[in-house]
Amino acid sequence: MSTIRRQSIFSSVIVYIGFALGLLNTYFFTRQNGNFTAAQYGLTQIFVSIATVMFSFANLGMQAYINKFYPYYNDHLDTKKNDLFTWAILVSSVGFLLVIAGGFIFKHLVVQKFGANSEELVTYYAWTFPFGFGLTLYTILESYAQQLKKSVLTTYLRELQFRIFTTILIICLSIGILPGFGSFIKLYSFNYFAVALILLCYILYRKEAYFTFSISRVTKKFRKKIFALATLIWSGMLLHNIAAVFAQFVIASVMPKGLANTGIFILAQYMTSIMQAPQRGIITSSIGPLSKAWKDKDIKKIDLIYHRSSINQLIFSMAMFVIIWMNFKDGIVNFHLKADFLQAQYVFLFLGLNCIIDMGTGVNAQIIGTSTFWRFDFITGIILLGISLPLSYVLTKTTGITGPAIATLISFTIYNGIRYFFLLKKFNMQPFTIKTFYAIACALISFLVSYYLFKNHSGFLWMIIRSTVFMFAYLFCVFYFNLSPDILPVLTTIKKRLGIKIS
Numbered sequence: 001m002s003t004i005r006r007q008s009i010f011s012s013v014i015v016y017i018g019f020a021l022g023l024l025n026t027y028f029f030t031r032q033n034g035n036f037t038a039a040q041y042g043l044t045q046i047f048v049s050i051a052t053v054m055f056s057f058a059n060l061g062m063q064a065y066i067n068k069f070y071p072y073y074n075d076h077l078d079t080k081k082n083d084l085f086t087w088a089i090l091v092s093s094v095g096f097l098l099v100i101a102g103g104f105i106f107k108h109l110v111v112q113k114f115g116a117n118s119e120e121l122v123t124y125y126a127w128t129f130p131f132g133f134g135l136t137l138y139t140i141l142e143s144y145a146q147q148l149k150k151s152v153l154t155t156y157l158r159e160l161q162f163r164i165f166t167t168i169l170i171i172c173l174s175i176g177i178l179p180g181f182g183s184f185i186k187l188y189s190f191n192y193f194a195v196a197l198i199l200l201c202y203i204l205y206r207k208e209a210y211f212t213f214s215i216s217r218v219t220k221k222f223r224k225k226i227f228a229l230a231t232l233i234w235s236g237m238l239l240h241n242i243a244a245v246f247a248q249f250v251i252a253s254v255m256p257k258g259l260a261n262t263g264i265f266i267l268a269q270y271m272t273s274i275m276q277a278p279q280r281g282i283i284t285s286s287i288g289p290l291s292k293a294w295k296d297k298d299i300k301k302i303d304l305i306y307h308r309s310s311i312n313q314l315i316f317s318m319a320m321f322v323i324i325w326m327n328f329k330d331g332i333v334n335f336h337l338k339a340d341f342l343q344a345q346y347v348f349l350f351l352g353l354n355c356i357i358d359m360g361t362g363v364n365a366q367i368i369g370t371s372t373f374w375r376f377d378f379i380t381g382i383i384l385l386g387i388s389l390p391l392s393y394v395l396t397k398t399t400g401i402t403g404p405a406i407a408t409l410i411s412f413t414i415y416n417g418i419r420y421f422f423l424l425k426k427f428n429m430q431p432f433t434i435k436t437f438y439a440i441a442c443a444l445i446s447f448l449v450s451y452y453l454f455k456n457h458s459g460f461l462w463m464i465i466r467s468t469v470f471m472f473a474y475l476f477c478v479f480y481f482n483l484s485p486d487i488l489p490v491l492t493t494i495k496k497r498l499g500i501k502i503s
Contacts (some may be wrong), residue, residue, distance in 0.1 A: 010152045011151055011155040014156050018160040022163050027335060029044065040120065043120045045266040047131050054135070058095035065226055086213060087219070127186055138195055145199060165195070240385075279358075287366055306431050308486060311436065319474055326450065326470070346405075387414060
């Protein structure tokens with residue numbers, strides 16, 4: 001756990017620095033009298049959603065292949081004869097060629113569905129493909145690097161370096177180096193490819209992988225299992241990822257001013273993603289140890305990771321949710337964002353509650369995905385898709401922009417509930433203890449105190465005051481009840497790094 005904890009801390013710090021830069025970028029995208037319209041901001045963000053779908057089709061299960069079988073290749077093959085890296089890159093690249101073919105064959109459907117309400121998406125449709133290929137290549141390399149215990153580096157590239165490139169493009173547009181939005185979005189489409197190239201060069205320079213087209217004995221031995229796992233995990237993750245971004249496509253397609261409303265929805269999603277920084281760090285740091293633990297049949301270690309990931313993520317997610325919710329309106333007003341973005345507040349409410357549930361249930365997806373029960377991913381993916389797609393469409397048509405957020409909360413709660421009961425029944429593992437309920441109670445009480453003390457005050461200073469009061473009360477409760485076994489080791493590590501004597 002110490003390795004996971006250490007890498008999770010570093011990764012979470014990087015993620016939050018990345019979020020800070022991302023907030024700066026978001027400010028430039030959404031501020032009043034800025035260089036971007038709401039529709040243009042929505043376009044940059046829906047590029048990510050489209051790329052996610054492209055990757056989901058193109059990877060053909062190679063991410064799961066790496067996560068599950070890397071320990072077997074590493075234990076039985078010399079690095080120069082390890083063909084896992086080669087096949088993962090090659091297969092996913094071929095998969096993306098199929099995506100390109102499908103994208104142009106069905107282009108008329110894109111024009112038909114989005115032409116009326118999201119004209120900019122049709123205009124720049126071709127530029128989604130380099131963006132999607134960059135994400136596909138990077139994600140495969142990221143999975144491989146995580147097995148090499150380079151999760152801090154991969155987190156830096158995805159969460160920080162990508163945003164640095166975006167910031168540079170925004171500055172170039174603002175000072176006139178780029179002649180207009182068209183030039184900006186075309187260069188923006190290569191951002192993921194740039195970070196993928198950095199990671200590829202690093203792996204090859206460190207001689208952590210080689211391109212070899214000889215089929216190894218490990219590949220021959222496990223080929224049937226590899227094919228079965230890749231097919232089912234690919235199918236399950238495809239369904240999951242489509243469900244995760246479907247709401248944005250519904251908004252862009254059926255609502256007037258589709259991309260502008262998509263931008264409002266995605267702003268709320270971005271606020272939610274701030275809550276997920278510990279989740280991202282824990283996931284990237286736990287996949288390798290979970291794969292090894294399943295290989296070694298170390299159920300106790302898996303159960304420990306399950307418990308720790310649940311309580312740690314729950315504590316962080318509730319703290320961030322309360323701070324953002326209390327200050328949402330003040331933040332929009334005081335930072336002079338476009339008034340339309342006030343509509344994002346209740347979108348954030350439902351998405352934030354979903355995030356708390358998802359994080360509070362721990363790394364259940366990674367536990368199942370690295371086990372021999374990967375078929376279950378496919379089954380739960382079908383269930384998720386079957387609930388979320390029609391629900392998102394109906395609620396968007398009937399309730400507007402908050403509809404997809406409500407649909408997300410309902411569908412992903414059911415999805416996580418099914419996974420919870422599966423692990424409970426199959427392995428007698430569940431992530432909750434009495435401290436789970438203490439954490440929820442502490443967050444609720446601290447919120448009520450800080451909210452009712454300052455609910456009639458607004459302004460930047462009062463944002464700081466109410467947030468400080470909440471954090472003081474909440475952290476006092478967390479320490480008093482010793483809700484997380486990782487807090488004291490973290491403080492001890494920080495004191496050592498700062499040279500503070502420990503009594």
